[in-house]
Amino acid sequence: MANHNQLGKKGEQLAVDFLIENGYDIVERNYRFNKAEVDIIAQKEDVLAIIEVKTRSTTDFGNPQDFVKPKQIKNLVKAVDEYVTVNNLEVDVRFDIIAIVKEEQQFNIEHLEDAFFFF
Numbered sequence: 001m002a003n004h005n006q007l008g009k010k011g012e013q014l015a016v017d018f019l020i021e022n023g024y025d026i027v028e029r030n031y032r033f034n035k036a037e038v039d040i041i042a043q044k045e046d047v048l049a050i051i052e053v054k055t056r057s058t059t060d061f062g063n064p065q066d067f068v069k070p071k072q073i074k075n076l077v078k079a080v081d082e083y084v085t086v087n088n089l090e091v092d093v094r095f096d097i098i099a100i101v102k103e104e105q106q107f108n109i110e111h112l113e114d115a116f117f118f119f
Contacts, residue, residue, distance in 0.1 A: 097112045
């Protein structure tokens, strides 16, 4: 497995651990619909949090959250719409980003709630 793939997997696991520590229940991981993959679907109280995890080894080229592009957001919204419809859910949906940056042997985690909206 390439180093960037290993870093991505490590980041997703760190994000799951972070969410659990902060009172979220993990509902799904790597949910796929058409061209979209939702990294994490988590629930806390009556909010379904759709989590996009971005992990980087440096911020030299920008912050991790800067790499969530409009086309990806559009695909995520379609996937989540399908997920909520198929599962007949009556919950508020929120789109979050967990940005992780590796600095030496440490990982800095930033949870950006309501990171983007789609109209």
